[in-house]
Amino acid sequence: MADKLYFVGTIEAIFFSNPANFYKVLLLAITDTNADFKDDEIVVNGIIGDVVEGDSYKFFGELTNHPKYGEQLKVTTYEKDVPTSGAGLVKYLYSEHFPGIGKKTAEKIVATFPEDTIDHILETPEHLSGILSSEKLAAFVKRLSENHGMEKILSKLAKYELPSKLNFQIYDLYKEATLDVIKENPYQLVFDIKGIGFKKADKIAEDEGISATSDARIQAGLIHTVLTHSLESGDTYIEARDLLNQTIDLLESARNVEILADQVAEMINVLLAEGKLQAIGTKLFENSLYFAEDDIYQRLDKLTNSKVTKLAQDKFETIIGDVEAKLEIRYDSLQKEAIYKALTHQFFILTGGPGTGKTTVIKGIVQAYANLNHLDLNPDNYTDDVFPIVQLAPTGRAARRMNELTGLPAATIHRQLGLNSDDLEDDFGNDLSGSLLIVDEFSMVDTWLANKLFAAILPSMTVIFVGDADQLPSVGPGQVFADLLKIPDFATVRLDKIFRQGEGSTITNLAHDIKNGQLPADFTDKKADRSYIESKAVNIPNYIEQIASAWMKRGNDPFDLQVLIPMYKGVAGINQVNKSLQNLFNPLADRLEFLFQDTIFRQDDKVLHLVNEASLDVFNGDIGVITDLVPAKYTESKQDEIVMSFDGNEVSYPRAEWYKITLAYAMSIHKSQGSEFPSVIVPMVASYHRMLERNLLYTAITRAKQSLILLGEGQSFQTAVSRQGANRKTYLVERFGLTTTSDQTATRSEASPVKETVIETVIIDKTAFKEVVSDQATSDKLAVESIGQDAKAAPYVLTMENVLMIDPMIGMTAEDVAVFSKS
């Protein structure tokens, strides 16, 4: 095999350094190389740790040819270049790098370890205790490992083929212990390093010869499964039995091995005992979701008990009269009830479908609240004081719409709380200020974000949540809004009368029909504001192109036409439609374009922001336009950059951050939540199969304000309407001591709230269980009848409650349970 290509030299200058991902571009004065390279300097780039200008390093990598700058070295690994033996090494050790080491000491050190000197010092420094005092030795080893440890460790980490950025994160956390951690328990990385999931850790473990049945592997598999399940299903917990089975599937398929259920059950108990997993009965929770749900409950519980303010009916009528005069509207009785409840309760929830007057009621609440509390609603008059009304929404677009409709300031939850990214774990968030908080589009708020929001609410605040519970639930786990609506202790109003109807909108009526589970008889008829075109999946892009082309010919703004699709992939998927609409609306012509993965970006393209970036004031779901493409040679980042405008807010991203954007001619229905568009095209075909659900279709069509074109297969629309979609499994309602009985209500159960009842999970060895019960048929029957578990499954997962139910039938005591319980 050919020798690896290397360049040795002194760093002359560091041109660019990105602290976030360790990407660097530097200039090296070459002293040695095995490459056929004529110049005496070379530009080196790649993921490189803390290097020092003026010091010498050896860089390994490959030569690449940059069209403008010529040949460069793209680094794979590197190490500090130091003499490895003899006089050169002695000189290095008593250089300015190691204060306190004189020439004599340096000679003694090299004499102690004549071969691989630096490695030996780092591995067994105690051999130098006769040469250096313990203090001096510690300082020397620290210096040496700072100078050499990192490169050595990183070069060893390279064999695991992780992205370099992760290698640096790993080193940053474990420092000198890095290689030991990885050798002994690479699964620790799953717990400690974001971006390392079970599969990556498992691959390392396999390379290190760690057994596929090790306890550490099973624990990591469990933690991986419990979180993945919540992220994929939206549930905040998983049933112990499902966790057991899914983890076994994962562990067995990732490495060809048989995993025993008993061992997995035992590891569940270990994780529970160590607090790395939480349980309520047989429901098992990933830690952050358990504590977020519990904190929400604790805070809500206080609001439930908050006092009701008295407001005499005649006084209220006077206020409403004033408000109606000011806003030139007459509220109907349910809307008035909403305003009354909002004024008299500390916590109030308003829900309703499109056009039922939610915004109109919010405006009324704000006016009436200001009236009642003698507040000035002009924000400009609050230069020194805090404006008392806080309006928030989960997306930038929804916040802007709130601001436009009410004329008062509105912000995203992330921005107001100072949460900088989607990763909420490390963000603490600011407290809110003001006296009345209104949060719109609350159905989009997941359990983690709701928890951060509740934590920021001052005890004195009046809180109003507004949303449409029939829309899609939040992207992240939980269904906080739908759950809150089930709790009878909270003051709620469900608006159901459609006011937009009088304005000739048939879209709103269609939305309400779909919400109620039916397609109206005139579904395919052409109306003033909506139409239907029958089409097979393969023809969808073609039809959309024809509609879009006619749209343009009529002189309409391409940005006002939005295609909403459930899926990215496939012939009728978002990616395909984006390509064809980009060619129509914004063709190549004779100009620059950038290619990123499969997507081409051009100036004037419509783009969608995919993550929350509060520091730049751009958010998940924001739509913008590309205003400029800047080639790397003109940018500070030395990378190509895309400049965009999101409603006038200019943002520029270097290539490394382009994963945060995509084309937006077509976008996912999930990402469209919280936004509205003048004209919307919604295709529905059988190839979207498992996505076809009622709240998905409902969310899509309620985005259309003026016109709607439905496109696809009639049967697929029918399927979507008839599939109600499973309710997410969450435990928020039950924490109030309630039992969910239907979609919309919950009743007070006999049991007291969970905080007072500790229900223990017991995982029981099946064989031992049968021994106690003695008779196989009885034990199987009992298992099925009393715990609803398949008698073939092993082990049994029971709660103490179940055990006590079994108790009278088989004469078993709590002590007996303890004998065969694995915990």
Ligand SMILES: Nc1ncnc2c1ncn2[C@@H]1O[C@H](COP(=O)(O)OP(=O)(O)OP(=O)(O)O)[C@@H](O)[C@H]1O
């Ligand atoms: N009491 C009322 N009398 C007359 N018109 C009303 C009344 N309430 C609401 N409207 C009108 O109905 C239309 C829809 O109201 P509004 O925008 O407040 O509903 P919404 O529930 O916020 O709708 P969406 O969720 O679709 O934005 C508006 O034009 C509004 O002026």
